[in-house]
Amino acid sequence: xTPVTDARRPARRASGTNRPRPGPDHGAWFLxxxxxxxxxxxxxxxLLYGVSLAFTDAQSGRTEPTQWIGTLNFQDxxxxxxxxxxxxxxxxxxxxxxxxxxxxxxxxxxxLNQNLRLRWLARALAIVPWAMPEVVVGIMWxxxxxxxxxxxxxTLRDLGLGDGRDWLSGLATALPAVIVVGVWAGMPQTTVALxxxxxxxxxxxxxxxxxDGAGAWRRFRTVTWPALRPVAFAITxxxxxxxxxxxxxxxxxxxxxxxGRTRLPMLFAYEEAFRYGQFGYAAAMGCVMVALVSxxxxxxxxxxxxxxxxxxxxx
Amino acid sequence: MRxxxxxxxxxxxALLAYLVFLAFPFLWLISTxxxxxxxxxxxHPTWIPRDPTLDNFRQAFDEQPLLRAALNSLVAAxxxxxxxxxxxxxxxxxxxxxxxxxxxxxxxxxxVSQAFPFVLLIIPLFLVLKNLRLINSVPGLVMxxxxxxxxxxxxxxxxxxxxxxxxxxxxxxxDGAGRLRTLVxxxxxxxAPGIVATALFxxxxxxxxxxxxxxxxxxxxxxxxxxxLTHFVGAEGVADLGPLAAAAFLATLPSLVVxxxxxxxxxxxxxxxxxxx
Numbered sequence: 001x002t003p004v005t006d007a008r009r010p011a012r013r014a015s016g017t018n019r020p021r022p023g024p025d026h027g028a029w030f031l032x033x034x035x036x037x038x039x040x041x042x043x044x045x046x047l048l049y050g051v052s053l054a055f056t057d058a059q060s061g062r063t064e065p066t067q068w069i070g071t072l073n074f075q076d077x078x079x080x081x082x083x084x085x086x087x088x089x090x091x092x093x094x095x096x097x098x099x100x101x102x103x104x105x106x107x108x109x110x111x112l113n114q115n116l117r118l119r120w121l122a123r124a125l126a127i128v129p130w131a132m133p134e135v136v137v138g139i140m141w142x143x144x145x146x147x148x149x150x151x152x153x154x155t156l157r158d159l160g161l162g163d164g165r166d167w168l169s170g171l172a173t174a175l176p177a178v179i180v181v182g183v184w185a186g187m188p189q190t191t192v193a194l195x196x197x198x199x200x201x202x203x204x205x206x207x208x209x210x211x212d213g214a215g216a217w218r219r220f221r222t223v224t225w226p227a228l229r230p231v232a233f234a235i236t237x238x239x240x241x242x243x244x245x246x247x248x249x250x251x252x253x254x255x256x257x258x259x260g261r262t263r264l265p266m267l268f269a270y271e272e273a274f275r276y277g278q279f280g281y282a283a284a285m286g287c288v289m290v291a292l293v294s295x296x297x298x299x300x301x302x303x304x305x306x307x308x309x310x311x312x313x314x315x
Numbered sequence: 316m317r318x319x320x321x322x323x324x325x326x327x328x329a330l331l332a333y334l335v336f337l338a339f340p341f342l343w344l345i346s347t348x349x350x351x352x353x354x355x356x357x358x359h360p361t362w363i364p365r366d367p368t369l370d371n372f373r374q375a376f377d378e379q380p381l382l383r384a385a386l387n388s389l390v391a392a393x394x395x396x397x398x399x400x401x402x403x404x405x406x407x408x409x410x411x412x413x414x415x416x417x418x419x420x421x422x423x424x425x426x427v428s429q430a431f432p433f434v435l436l437i438i439p440l441f442l443v444l445k446n447l448r449l450i451n452s453v454p455g456l457v458m459x460x461x462x463x464x465x466x467x468x469x470x471x472x473x474x475x476x477x478x479x480x481x482x483x484x485x486x487x488x489x490d491g492a493g494r495l496r497t498l499v500x501x502x503x504x505x506x507a508p509g510i511v512a513t514a515l516f517x518x519x520x521x522x523x524x525x526x527x528x529x530x531x532x533x534x535x536x537x538x539x540x541x542x543x544l545t546h547f548v549g550a551e552g553v554a555d556l557g558p559l560a561a562a563a564f565l566a567t568l569p570s571l572v573v574x575x576x577x578x579x580x581x582x583x584x585x586x587x588x589x590x591x592x
Contacts, residue, residue, distance in 0.1 A: 028413055031405035032421070035465060038402065039424065042462040046439035047431065053438060104333075111330050118330055124575075125337040131574035132567050133523035135541040139548065139563045140344040149556055151343045154360050184340065216322070238429060245432045248525040252545060266526075269434040274530055279438050286435030293430065 054284035060277035073284035083285060085260065086268040087292070092175065093264055094244040097182035102236055104183065105190035110224075112191070113198045130188035138252025141181045142168065168254050174261045178253050185249060186242075190235055197231030198224065237297055244293055265289050347560035348372070355556050371557035372565070375547075378558055380535055381565070384543040390453050391528075391539055392521035395460030399468045400514040402461075407472030408502070412481070425466040437530050444531065451533040459527050464517040471516065475509030476502070512580035519570045540566045 054073055058066045077083055108126065112119055129137060144152050145167045153164025167177040201224055209219045225232075247266040250256065256263035256271075265285065273282035342362070347355070349367040354360075375381060410418045440459060441450070449455030479502055487497040525541040532538045535546070544566060547559040 028409045028415070028417075031409045032417060034402035035406035035469070036421075038458075038462050039465060042440070042458060043428065043436070043465075044424070046436055046443060049439035049443075050435040058438075058442075107329065108333050111326060111333065114326060116326060116330055118327075118334065122330055122334055122337070125334060127574055127578055128337065128341055128571065131519060131570045133525065133541050133544075133570065135523075135525050135544050136344075136563045136567050137340075139544060139559060140340050142548070143347050143556060143560055144340050144343050146556065148358055149347075149355050149360050151339070151360060151362070157359075184336070187337075241430045245430075247433070248541070251525075251529075252548065266432055266434060269432070270526075270530075273434060273438055279442070282434055283438050286432050286438075289432045290430065290435065297430075 050283050051287055053280050054287045056280045058279040058283070060274075060279060062277075066280075069280070073281050074288070076281065077284055077288060082260065082263075083265075083268060083288075086263045086265050087289075089175065089261070089263060090244050090265040090289075093179060093182065093246075093250075093262075094240050096175075096179040097186065097243045098236060098239045100179075101183045101186050101190055101239065102232070105187050105194055106232075108187070108191045109194035109198055110220075112195055126188045126191055128188075129185050130192075132185075134185065134248035135252050137181065137185045138249050141184075142253060145177060169258045171258055171261055174254055174258055178250050178262050181249060181253060182243060182246070186239060190239060193231055193235040194228065197228045201227035233301075237300060240300070241293060241297065245289070344560055344564055347556055348564045350557060352557060371561035374555070375558035375562040375565070378555070379543050379546055379562065381540070381543065381562060383536055384538055384540045385566075387453050387532075387537060388522055388539040388541075391456050391460060392518045394454075394457040395464055395521040396514045396517040398457070398461045399464045399517050400472075400510055403465055403468040403472055403513075404506070404510060407469045408476050408498075410469060411473040411476035421469065425470055428466045433526055437527060441530060450531060451537050453532075453537060456528060456531050456539070459531065460521045460524065463524075463527065464520060467520075468513050468517055471513045472506075472509060475506055475513075478509075479505045508580065512577045515573050515577045519573055522570050 055068060055070060056066045057069050057072075108122070112122055112126075116122075132140075144150050147153060147164065147166040150164075152167070156162060156164045165173065167173045170177075205223045205227075206219060209223050214222065244264075245266055246264065247270065250262050250264050251267060251270075254262045256267045266289075269282045269285040269289070272278045272285065346362055346364060348371055349369070350364040351366050351368045351370060354364060354366065406421065410421055444450050444455045444458075447455070449458070483501050483505075484497050487501045488494075492500065523541065524539075528539045528542050529545075532542060535543065544559075544562055547555065547562060
């Protein structure tokens with residue numbers, strides 16, 4: 001194991017930030033270095049480089065040297081209606097996926113926390129979307145949505161609900177159709193996180209509330225939700241970010257079509273960078289995405305803190 | 316706690332609805348994979364193939380270099396998982412056991428790195444790897460996957476370390492064992508299941524990964540399974556449904572099997588990481 005070989009080397013602390021303690025602190029630096037160096041070289045470094053590229057006219061396959069162009073990319077972005085449209089779609093998609101996903105996952109987690117007979121099957125099945133490659137999830141739902149050979153239209157026909165339609169290429173139906181897939185694909189993680197939160201709520205509190213004659217809804221409001229809230233907010237914040245930045249699912253389902261109706265910001269930036277070779281411009285998009293998502297998230301989390309003052313306030 | 320029979324019935328109805336929602340796309344994928352072309356062309360599809368066949372699987376292997384792609388995926392995922400765990404374990408240990416500016420920064424990075432759109436990372440990485448002549452190479456992809464899987468590897472592993480009572484280490488120290496002996500003979504064995512779970516989880520995420528592979532791998536003989544799968548879906552979205560379903564089904568099996576094996580540990584590790592930090 002690595003700690004062995006690393007810790008064997010003479011350990012010297014590089015700086016005096018840690019108070020020297022007998023024993024355990026020595027060698028901490030050497031234990032950290034094997035991971036820290038790749039992180040700095042291949043993650044932090046490239047990120048800074050990426051941000052700096054946003055201020056250049058970097059393009060792929062060009063022979064002239066890259067020029068520093070200040071904020072020109074950002075000025076262009078301000079007027080790029082296609083980008084803002086994709087940004088809007090990204091927000092609709094992120095909220096449209098995250099909210100139903102949370103509600104469904106909460107319901108499923110509450111059910112799985114009960115002593116039900118089919119619980120093992122539900123747990124096993126709930127794992128399937130999680131383990132599948134996103135590309136396969138996309139392909140699978142294309143088969144479901146397929147206008148002729150798909151099961152969705154066939155079910156609708158059987159139920160007498162019309163002849164069905166081509167869900168993924170309809171201007172009005174494409175975004176809702178991919179949102180359904182997003183909800184399906186991301187439910188397991190959310191369910192597991194909420195289930196973990198539920199299993200941390202003290203059972204005695206539930207029983208005490210039940211003895212006091214509290215109904216299911218009151219027990220949920222006064223006992224379950226307060227205990228669950230930290231986990232719920234954390235997973236929701238993460239889901240919002242992940243969904244906003246998602247790529248593979250929609251790439252496989254619609255490639256952003258029809259007519260850009262499902263072109264998420266990541267798909268837009270990907271095309272800009274790797275189809276049109278506009279590295280600088282795409283990097284600027286990435287910067288704007290980070291900045292705006294951070295602002296939105298700060299607002300969301302500030303709301304959470306304020307909400308925390310009102311005890312048991314679900315809405 | 317008592318639950319009325321009415322409420323129970325409602326719970327079972329809800330559970331059943333969830334089961335249908337979770338299962339039906341997957342069952343449809345399997346059903347499609349075993350259907351002969353004439354059944355796929357018919358307008359009224361059925362759940363159970365009338366005339367099940369393995370032709371789709373054969374055709375899938377004929378149409379695309381699936382074996383080659385599976386091998387590439389295996390190398391990339393295995394390489395990334397092993398390297399990530401080997402370098403993350405000592406750092407996770409330090410993060411869990413010592414509070415310092417460095418470990419706080421590392422924890423902060425783990426959280427913040429979740430928020431970055433990968434496009435901001437992949438453009439510079441693309442340029443760097445191009446200069447290193449590592450574009451269109453599986454080792455180049457492994458490098459990217461290692462760094463990409465480090466945050467959650469650190470997160471999970473730090474959770475597992477925290478689950479080991481420090482008293483055990485202290486007791487060993489009192490007994491005269493040095494830091495090293497303590498780590499090797501006390502902490503490591505207790506950590507081993509967590510390390511395996513983390514490695515397998517890193518393996519699955521790399522096996523499933525698409526975006527980096529799409530950008531970095533150019534030629535079919537270097538591409539991983541998820542990228543090859545998209546070749547079945549033609550440019551116009553017209554696809555040979557049977558082989559597409561067959562290949563997609565095959566690509567999922569390894570991660571499903573691995574996930575089934577370690578599912579409890581992953582959820583346990585995530586809980587430990589989330590609850591105790």
